[in-house]
Amino acid sequence: QSVLTQPPSASGTPGQRVTISCSGSSSNIGINTVTWYRQLPGAAPKLLIHSNNQRPSGVPDRFSGSKSGTSASLAISGLQSEDEADYYCAAWDDSLNGYVFGTGTTVTVL
């Protein structure tokens, strides 16, 4: 079961900025760091953001993350057609003693 809530979909035109929210609780996002993943159709997920707002090497600076309280967000600026994918947030949950993922957001480039 998903404990982190994301909007099911988001969209924008090429060049626009899209933001995806991730809502959690005091046992996960409230006290642990958030990571974000992108999953292209038919492929394995890939790490986009770690430690709330850090990009691994190779991830374009068009992707940025933030966290406030029990919520986090991912922003994609300069939207490109190859950004069409599913995006997931994740965090460790101290109450469940395990990781929890968000419900996932499908980004569409119009």
Add this chain to the structure above:
Amino acid sequence: QVQLVESGGGVVQPGGSLRLSCAASSFTFTTYAMHWVRQAPGKGLQWVAIVSYDGTKKHYVDSVKGRFTISRDDSKSTLFLQMNSLKPEDTAMYYCARGNLGGFDSWGQGTLVTVSS
């Protein structure tokens, strides 16, 4: 670069067993925790289990506790998931992932498990 290759998936009847493997290469396996994450067809990601870098600590999602066992063979840089008493709801693509940076920094390509009579 980091490589994770899963194997062992297939079709199994309800109540049956499967053992998944994940062969790791191009990194020091013994210094990382390892995870299994699954994705049911058309659904989102679900974390399944973690084993600590030294194999001493293991945690599972509630839905698999008592049925699944995660383990590692450091001499072969291989991660395992023993799955018993399989249910149709266990049908999913199973990914192994390296634990790092507070999450999962490398993923395999996945192995498909189908539980059906």
